[in-house]
Amino acid sequence: MIDIENYTTEKVVESNMESLSTWIIEADISSMQAAMNAGELTAEELVNVYLERIRKVDSELRSILEVNPDAIAIACELDNERQERGCRGMLHGIPIVLKDNIDTNDRMHTSAGSIALAEWIAPEDSYVAARLREAGAIILGKANMTEWANFMSSTMWAGYSSRGGLTLNPYGPGELFVGGSSSGSAVAVAANLTAAAIGTETSGSIISPSSQNSIVGIKPTLGLVSRSGIIPITISQDTAGPMGRTVRDAAIVLGAITGVDETDACTQTSKSRSYRDYTPFLDESFIGQARIGIPRFYYQDLDEARLAIMESAIEVLRSKGATIIDPVELSCEHVKWDSNVLRYEFKKALNDYLARLDITMPVHSLAEVIAYNEAHADIALKCGQNVLLWAEETSGTLTEPEYHASLTRNQEMARKGIDEVLSKHELDALFFLGNEHGADLAARAGYPSITIPAGYAESGIIAHGGYTTKGPQGVTFVGRAYAEPTLLRLAYGYEQATKHRVAPHLES
Secondary structure, rough: OOOOOHHHHHHHHOOHHHHHHHHHHOOHHHHHHHHHHHHOOOOHHHHHHHHHHHHHHHHOOOOEEOOOOHHHHHHHHHHHHHHHHHOOOOOOOOOOEEEEEEEEOOOOOOOOHHHOHOOOOOOOOHHHHHHHHOOOOOOEEEEEHHHHHHOOOOOOOOOOOOOOOOOOOOOOOOOOOOOOOOHHHHHHOOOOOOEEEEEEEEOOHHHHHHOOOOOEEEEEOOOOOOOOOOOOOOOOOOEEEEEEEEEEHHHHHHHHOOOOOOOHHHHHHHHOOOOOOOOOOOOOOHHHHHHOOHHHHHHHHOOHHHHHHHHHHHHHHOOOOOOOOOOOOOOOOOOOOOOOHHHHHHHHHHHHHHHOOOOOOOOOOHHHHHHHHHHHHHHHHHOOHEEEHHHHHHOOOOOOOOHHHHHHHHHHHHHHHHHHHHEEEEEOEEEEEOOOOHHHHHHHHHOEEEEEEEEEEEEOEEOOOOOOOOOOOOEEEEEOOHHHHHHHHHHHHHHHHHHOOOOOOOOO
């Protein structure tokens, strides 16, 4: 692993580092690819400028757990390939950061932020990592995350892990909520430390940090992206998804990671319903014919500043010709949801993952993780582990009636609530603020959602463990299963009409 604090190379010093360091701020994937195709930029230079930027600004933000020690060598190989055989596609030579629960078979570790797995190196790539490498992407590093995807402790800080410390929001380090659990992935993208990132979501873990850090995040339909090789929470809700500074960047990455994976049966549902290229759906004119529902029931908890952002966003959609149905009511609005699906599936899914670790690793089951944490409490248990203990109380066999009742309620009621209201009003999507309610509803249903920057709330209430709700805010479109093309059209239209994203000001 490169010691990024002391990292430098003669190449960095000798290159046009100053101009690249300025250019890289808010550069998008299309611009990077165009510059490389024109011979104005190399992947090696791109990696170097990101590594240098990580070294300069990430010591405070703590978004990157480790960088790939082979990133420069991989970049050089891809530069040579471009010269000799041409470009593979839009991700050829593009650096991407992966959340630390996504397996990579290289010299980086996969730990879910836990010190118990700090030395674990996966024996093979996850499906997502393999697809990215096939597309020519450079896996630049692993991103910090809320430990065990925020299924460890009810008092765990968003963005905190025992391995990486606390990730901070670049728009207000130490003041603003960073969101979780894909916190490091979101911050790395927001702070221009990578071209794009991959996060994972069980319920809000892509949408939440994307919204809080003024980036675009896509939580795909369950089954569109394989979960093979990802440290899990659930088998019925988990999915990986792209995070980028623009809708186009997120769409480019999404196309690279979709596909049917024989080791993840859930992906069989995506046959003939997925695309290798989602950029043709980036049609900003579509918004003029769209029908969008406003589920006012889910706006009740919004403070004045965030409600104002939603009202402004609705007016933008209306001004662009969208038909706004306000309000719409969902049949599931008063359902009492619980976390039993997560509780029961976590033990089974995690035990299955840990059982494959080699004998040199200290943990091979949830019970052993709990014991390891107790033995290293000074480091591992700063936030406790009551959620792990709660999950360990289950059988791990998924035979409990309580589990099956909750799973049925999640899937039937959430899907029914979304499907019925979309059909009744002939809607293209429902419209929510960031991670407020809509993300959880879509996650329980296994349906897609996409969040886009929508502005900055100058005031807010104290929430989220003492952090204020003010700061960057995103708006989120939710649709039916495999409605990613429609959601991308809507998100792109809104993005192009508003251009709300502004880079954070960081001292370097």
